Every structure is written in structure tokens, then in C-alpha cells.
Amino acid sequence: MERTLSMIKPDGVERSLAGEIIRRFESAGLRIVAMKMMRMTKEIACSFYTEHQGKPFYENLTDFMSSGPIVAMVLQGENAVLRNRALMGATDFREAAPGTIRHDFARDVTKNIVHGSDSTESAAREISFLFSELEIHCD
Numbered sequence: 001m002e003r004t005l006s007m008i009k010p011d012g013v014e015r016s017l018a019g020e021i022i023r024r025f026e027s028a029g030l031r032i033v034a035m036k037m038m039r040m041t042k043e044i045a046c047s048f049y050t051e052h053q054g055k056p057f058y059e060n061l062t063d064f065m066s067s068g069p070i071v072a073m074v075l076q077g078e079n080a081v082l083r084n085r086a087l088m089g090a091t092d093f094r095e096a097a098p099g100t101i102r103h104d105f106a107r108d109v110t111k112n113i114v115h116g117s118d119s120t121e122s123a124a125r126e127i128s129f130l131f132s133e134l135e136i137h138c139d
């Protein structure tokens with residue numbers, strides 16, 4: 001069964017949107033098989049987002065991601081990567097479809113409430129970056 005990494009970013013936690021976002025995942029049939037609240041250091045955020053190093057938004061993004069606690073989750077289900085991306089909506093909230101998390105809650109391109117892996121390869125890397133096997137509870 002496919003797995004993907006989801007994070008409720010610091011703005012989502014700060015705005016008390018964790019419950020609403022988790023409800024959307026569960027209602028859509030994605031199973032939560034791992035979950036924890038944690039705060040990334042700047043160094044961890046830089047390493048997590050290493051693919052974006054050198055881009056104009058990299059500094060802002062990694063400052064933001066280390067600015068407060070996040071909720072990290074492993075979601076499991078058929079096509080979990082794509083289904084999570086569909087629930088999230090486009091990176092830029094102005095292009096996100098109505099009913100998606102980013103359309104409904106984000107008002108800033110960087111502070112866009114949620115992260116989701118963009119491929120099964122990224123998912124494998126990101127899940128092992130944040131979780132140990134002992135923290136993942138499969139059926």
C-alpha cells in the first residue's frame with residue numbers, strides 16, 4: 001500500500017487547523033499510520049528542502065518551517081501521494097481548486113498550511129527523514 005509524508009506547517013498548527021486537516025485526510029480514506037508534533041531546526045528544514053536550495057524562496061521557506069511546531073504524518077492508501085496532493089491543492093493558493101486545503105485556508109504562497117510528498121520516491125526519502133520504522137504502524 002502506498003505511503004506519503006504529510007506535514008501541517010507552522011501556520012496550520014498556529015491557526016488551529018490541525019483537526020480540520022486531519023479530518024479531511026481521514027474522510028478521504030487516507031489512513032494515518034504515523035503522527036507526531038515536532039519543531040524543525042533551521043538546519044533540519046534546510047536539509048529536508050535541499051532540492052530547493054538556491055531558489056529565491058529557500059531562505060524564507062526554511063525560516064518559516066523552523067519558526068514553530070509542525071504535525072508530521074505518514075498517510076497510507078491507494079495512490080496516497082496523488083490523493084494527498086489533490087486534497088492539498090496547488091502550491092500557490094490562488095491557483096488551488098475550491099474545496100482544497102490550500103484554497104480554503106492559505107493566503108500566502110510560502111505559508112501554505114500543508115506539505116505533501118510529490119512522488120513515491122520523495123515520499124520514501126521524506127518518511128525515513130522524519131520517522132523511524134518503529135514509529136510507523138501498518139495494518
Ligand code: IDP
Pocket residue numbers: 052057061090091109110111112114115116118
Ligand atoms: P509543494 O509544497 O506544493 O510541493 P514546492 O514547489 O515543492 O511546492 O515548494 C515547496 C514550498 O516552498 C511550497 O509549499 C511553498 O511553501 C514554498 N514555495 C514554493 N514556490 C514558492 C514561490 O514561488 N514563492 C514563495 N514560496 C514558494
Ligand code: MG
Pocket residue numbers: 116117118
Ligand atoms: Mg514539493
